[in-house]
Amino acid sequence: MDNFLKIISKPDNVAIVIMLLMVIFYTWWAFHQSFENDRRKRQGKPIEGENDKKVEVWHSLVRIEMLVTMVLIVGLIIWSIVLDAPIEELANPTLTPNPAKAPWYFLGLQEMLVYFDPWIAGVVLPGLIIFGLMALPYLDINPKGSGYYTFSERKYSILIYCFGFLILWRFLIAIGVFVRGPGWLWFWPWEEWDHNRIVFQYNVDLTQLIGIQSRSVLGFLLGGLVMLLYFGLGMILPYYYWKKRNSEFLIKLGMTRYIILTILFLTMIGLPIKIILNLTLNIKYIWVTPWFNI
Structure with missing residues (x-):
């Protein structure tokens, strides 16, 4: 301590x-x-x-x-x-502090x-x-x-x-x-x-857990499907649940505000989900594309 x-x-x-x-x-x-x-x-x-x-x-x-x-x-x-x-000494361009923190x-x-x-x-x-x-x-x-x-x-x-x-x-x-x-x-x-501590951590992508290369066409489609299901079901299921119950909250909220609210909420919840997946299963990316990775 x-x-x-x-x-x-x-x-x-x-x-x-x-x-x-x-x-x-x-x-x-x-x-x-x-x-x-x-x-x-x-x-x-x-x-x-x-x-x-x-x-x-x-x-x-x-x-x-x-x-x-x-x-x-x-x-x-x-x-x-x-x-x-x-206040520390003048910055030394030949010496990088470790850890380098923002x-x-x-x-x-x-x-x-x-x-x-x-x-x-x-x-x-x-x-x-x-x-x-x-x-x-x-x-x-x-x-x-x-x-x-x-x-x-x-x-x-x-x-x-x-x-x-x-x-x-x-x-x-x-x-x-x-x-x-x-x-x-x-x-x-x-x-x-x-x-001098060294930690070896072998990260994998989500599709690699089932033997599919993440940079292949099938891996691209499967990763995109996972993201689509996450946001799609995350928006559709609560909507139909509240609509079936004739929720006054849903009526007052309106479709536009509901879409914005659910996208923000699902993105916020996606952060701890990704952290847990990385810490437990060593998952680096869920969806790998030629342009960006999630």
Whole structure:
């Protein structure tokens, strides 16, 4: 554990540790507030934050902001005195650091490069993330839960967002910072980083598991069929399930928003599926084409 303690105490990692702890705390606090409001609603009591009276910006809000600013300034001063700035020597063009890591906010993308080609991990997935965040206000048809904490009224939206934000983003960043060592190999917290460590991993494509070459015509067609079935059935089956039940949700959502929502959701779920396939079956690609690989 000495190596792990050394990693988390590095000046450029202290802020990441604080950020992760704050994310955990405020996530817990938000769920605590949500469950408390749900309990109050079941008991017929008013929901906290729903009918609060307005307060004046001056002096109520400005006073709180001023106190927070003072605390932050004092904290930054103490931080700068106790810890050195994470500034290294001038870059040496003849020496490549090992491990070579991107800035912390890109480590999630660098971790995805282990499982995807650069055009997917560095372009497609970040683009879909940005598009999905911009589309959220237009895809959300639930008017409840606005202005107050609640879980029961927006459970699916909350769980999906938390899965994407905490597991597929913050968790990947934590892996890149604390677990990935020399050669971008996996080192557990209790393991020392060995720069001479070599791990042999024989990756195969999905069609090779059944004896079909992935770059053959049959492998191309079979891989494309797998992708088509994944997105096709992932869109059709929920649609007919909700339509058979005369779901009001499906009627309000509409076909256009349903297609966009399911494509974003299936792409998001495809990320952990591909990671699990790589870690368990050493699958590198599901679909190999002359132009791109997935």
